[in-house]
Amino acid sequence: MDQIISSLVQFWQYTGFANVAWQNIAMIIIGIAFISVAIIKDWEPLLLIPIGFGMIVGNIPMFPGMNIGIYENGSVLNILYQGVRQGWYPPLIFLGIGAMTDFSALISQPRLILIGAAAQMGIFGAYLLALLAGFAPNEAGAIGIIGGADGPTAIFLSSKLAPDLMGAIAVSAYSYMALVPVIQRPIMLLLTSKKERLIRMPAPRQVSQKEKIIFPIVGFLTTAFLVPSGLPLLGMLFFGNLLKESGVTRRLAETARGPLVDVVTILIGLTVGASTQADKFLTGKSILIFGLGLLSFIIATTVGVCFVKFFNLFLKQGRKINPLIGNAGVSAVPDSARVSEVVGREFDRNNHLLMHAMGPNVAGVIGSAVAAGILLSFLS
Amino acid sequence: MKVKSIFLSLAFLLTSSAALHAQNVADLVISEVLAEPDSTCIVDDFGKRTGWIEILNTSQGIVNMGGCYLTDDKNDLKKSLIPKTDNRVQIGPRQVALFFATGNGNQGAFYSSFKIRRGSTIYLVSNDGRTIVDSIVVPENLPVGMSVSKLAEDNKQMEFVTVPEPMTPSPRVLNGNQNVESNAQRMARQDPHGWILSATSVAVVFIALAILWFLFWLLFERVANAKAKKEKAMKEAAQQPVAAATSPADAETAAAIALALDMDQSGDTYAAIALGLHLYFSESAHDLESNVLTLKPMDHHEWSSKSSVLTQSPR
Known part of the structure; x- marks a missing residue:
């Protein structure tokens, strides 16, 4: 009988109930909140559901040393986590993004590229603020990249510069990407006059297939020669786009934008979520990171809109840009472009800004990869 | 075949040098x-x-x-x-x-x-x-x-x-x-407030994307704009009334149209004239002959294309 009781006691010690801490419960509740928001509000469900469930997986209390935790060398979760830790997953996601992105809007109006550059100020604004908050330069760089509004880039850079903060940075980046409509709309309305919101832009010209094929090659050579440290992201992005546009690699393009990106999204979401173990995630630093992440989105949107207004000073009537597409410089594709369309149509039902906003939006993807490369070369 | 072998040789050379x-x-x-x-x-x-x-x-x-x-x-x-x-x-x-x-x-x-x-x-x-x-x-x-x-x-x-x-x-x-000293430590020492890094990085991002802008403006937008202007000019020219034509070619065209309308007013005639005018003004395919609009025969078009006419052999 004693043996049975001692076995039961030993079993009890291995259960989650015996090892639970309030932090675990808090993280599990956050995970459930992520899943709920994704299902009920339909906010970034492809990311928030894997991340939310990953949070639950990563915060199941356990007896240490059983080689099952994500931070225990050789465990299954740890092996899957290496794709995040070593930065393999983000370039693969970029391959998929390249294979699904149509750069026509950008090619037809190259001037809109500069809006994508301006919105990257969010990254460097957050970098300055993070330094002020007492973070080391490498940590500040990793936090700043949240302002790029690009989850894979944020994971890639933080895995290189500040692996300990990666969980908080990734969750913050994806959370704010899901909240883009909530964050950007009031800033856009605050910074624009009614007259500016009604600006109609000329329809973009039709882009030939030849231009679409040349774009990834020229784009890659230009950016990679300037910022070689961004090679993994830029190379995969433009390679994926070449697969799409070449017209002769349809199967490869479909795999890249379909099954491959789906598999990697599942793995990256689940493991990033699981990496938010309470003892590593629930810290004062994480709260600061969330605050700085929000500020970086606000700065990026503000600078994007203001840059368009400034740009308009030099443009002739009829060539002016609607400042409501300035927010789309952050690379949350296509959410921020969709915000431009929705806000634009609130004031003029027939003014469709989506195609125009896609220009700075895809430029933002390139811009954030370039910015990540620069930060990597300065701080790694 | 020759081109293919050159490509293969180049690929071999590249891969062997990469291996080295x-x-x-x-x-x-x-x-x-x-x-x-x-x-x-x-x-x-x-x-x-x-x-x-x-x-x-x-x-x-x-x-x-x-x-x-x-x-x-x-x-x-x-x-x-x-x-x-x-x-x-x-x-x-x-x-x-x-x-x-x-x-x-x-x-x-x-x-x-x-x-x-x-x-x-x-x-x-x-x-x-x-x-x-x-x-x-x-x-x-x-x-x-x-x-x-x-x-x-x-x-x-x-x-x-x-x-x-x-x-x-x-x-x-x-x-x-x-x-x-790591790069981050050096930056912490040399640029404690981050202004230098931020300014440099913003400049590099702008330069990178501005180069892209310039290249695409140079390669495509300029060419496309020139083409669009040309097309617009042609369209405007096509919209001018035939009677107002001043050049001998325009006068001949107007005369040809008037003649055709006098002789036959069926829909086929209008369609043929419209097509002839379209090709004439778009400088696509025509030759010039007094009072006559003709279409140049094409060496190859889809109507005579074997690939379009023949059905695929059953597998």
Whole structure:
């Protein structure tokens, strides 16, 4: 009988109930909140559901040393986590993004590229603020990249510069990407006059297939020669786009934008979520990171809109840009472009800004990869 | 076929050169040499004190030294072979390997078949047996128990130079101060508030994307704008009333249309005139003949295309 009781006691010690801490419960509740928001509000469900469930997986209390935790060398979760830790997953996601992105809007109006550059100020604004908050330069760089509004880039850079903060940075980046409509709309309305919101832009010209094929090659050579440290992201992005546009690699393009990106999204979401173990995630630093992440989105949107207004000073009537597409410089594709369309149509039902906003939006993807490369070369 | 073979040859050349580069033997450096040991120096696996050669892998990847050679004679570059069969000859990133110069290479992978003499030059030769990867001169006056070393003189620890003064031997240990300041630490010291990095980075992002803008404006938008202007001009010209035509060609066209309308007013005639005018004004395919609008026969079009007419043979 004693043996049975001692076995039961030993079993009890291995259960989650015996090892639970309030932090675990808090993280599990956050995970459930992520899943709920994704299902009920339909906010970034492809990311928030894997991340939310990953949070639950990563915060199941356990007896240490059983080689099952994500931070225990050789465990299954740890092996899957290496794709995040070593930065393999983000370039693969970029391959998929390249294979699904149509750069026509950008090619037809190259001037809109500069809006994508301006919105990257969010990254460097957050970098300055993070330094002020007492973070080391490498940590500040990793936090700043949240302002790029690009989850894979944020994971890639933080895995290189500040692996300990990666969980908080990734969750913050994806959370704010899901909240883009909530964050950007009031800033856009605050910074624009009614007259500016009604600006109609000329329809973009039709882009030939030849231009679409040349774009990834020229784009890659230009950016990679300037910022070689961004090679993994830029190379995969433009390679994926070449697969799409070449017209002769349809199967490869479909795999890249379909099954491959789906598999990697599942793995990256689940493991990033699981990496938010309470003892590593629930810290004062994480709260600061969330605050700085929000500020970086606000700065990026503000600078994007203001840059368009400034740009308009030099443009002739009829060539002016609607400042409501300035927010789309952050690379949350296509959410921020969709915000431009929705806000634009609130004031003029027939003014469709989506195609125009896609220009700075895809430029933002390139811009954030370039910015990540620069930060990597300065701080790694 | 010829083009294909050229492409294949190029691909082969590229891949073979990549394979050569991937080996990274060029990243090896003779980092330290001891000619004559004293009683404080380390012993080899056989308990004897001899001179030694230390080789450093300066790269960030693993380098396989197997197949390379060590020598002290420029006329005999294959004097002492580093065997391929021993896995230990693969040096990790920023790691060193030590070769005892006992004069008997058969003692193991890390033993050379020559002894080190003062005044000689030690060479590390690539696995092709011809290319000298690195060398170091052993000074004539090198004291007993002292070594000649190379140290990195740049921040990235990539460029190595021989230290003029003899040094206390440090076998199997990286030379110099290895507590190199990281980039982040340097930025924290040089740019504590982050303004320099931010300004530089913003400038680089703008430059990168501005170059893209310029290139695409140059390559495509300018051409497209010129084409659009031309098309617009043609469209405007086409919309001018026929009666107002001033050039002889326009007058002839107007006359031809008037004649056709007088003779026959069926829909087919209008369609033919419309097509003729379209081709005429778009300069697509026409020839000029007084009072007559004709269409140039095309060598090939879809109506006569075999690929369009013939059905696929059943499988």
